[in-house]
Amino acid sequence: MELGEFLRARRARISPAEAGLTDYGGRRRVPGLRREELARLAGVSVPYYTRLEQGRDRNASDSVLDSLARVLRLDADERAHLHRLARRTRSAEPERLRPSVQLMIKSIKDVPALVMGRRTDVLAWNRLAHALLAPHLDFAAPHTVNLARLVFLDRRTRRLYVDHDRKMRDAVAHLRMVTGVYPDDPGLGALIDELTALSPEFVTLWSQHPVRNCAFNAREYDHPVVGRLTLTDELMLLPDDEGQRVVMYTAEPGSASEAALAALT
Incomplete structure (x- = not known):
């Protein structure tokens, strides 16, 4: 059980x-705290905590979850993840991109922009996002591109990110959060099974349960055409499409990275 x-x-x-x-x-x-130690520190009975950890109790109160989070020293993202795992009520509907969102992405010309689905599928991208992230793939078929799969399984993508280890960890942290929201999504399960079978690095990171709401990041890229550049990516959740995010990449004004991004156009 995920919880x-x-x-x-x-x-x-x-x-x-x-x-x-x-x-x-x-x-x-066992490393770390024993069950009975955690239960005592959180102010709950050992049998109750055992049922919770084994997935046999789905009615934990917010106060109990907050007590566990306090003892375990969870950060804000991890605390929210714990509450989601304890509820597990949301079903995974098929993802559909609104045509107006697709038109918006295509109208953006000066910065890379894309729409990422909850499983990190590319639902739409503009020319610059394609040129930055995956120029070796077919621009006309973004639906065949999965960003997590590229990070772990594509050799060109491994060279693109200067801090590839951090990018891998962020990808797993995102997938862990999504799994907490959509535990029964078959497409998400298939992606995790594929990465588990093909990437030992994914297996190691997945077992560590990293959790982070990767809403913005500054990353350094080593692009095969324009060389080194540092970009900030902002991930903005679409209000009416659960799990879908608009991702835009920007450079510091007047910087060498901005010039490199302009050259990429």
């Missing part, structure tokens, strides 16, 4: 000393 895996991963990273417990030495069978 249990997340709680176990977060228990493992908190030592008894960090939680304010006395460490009497001796060998511990």
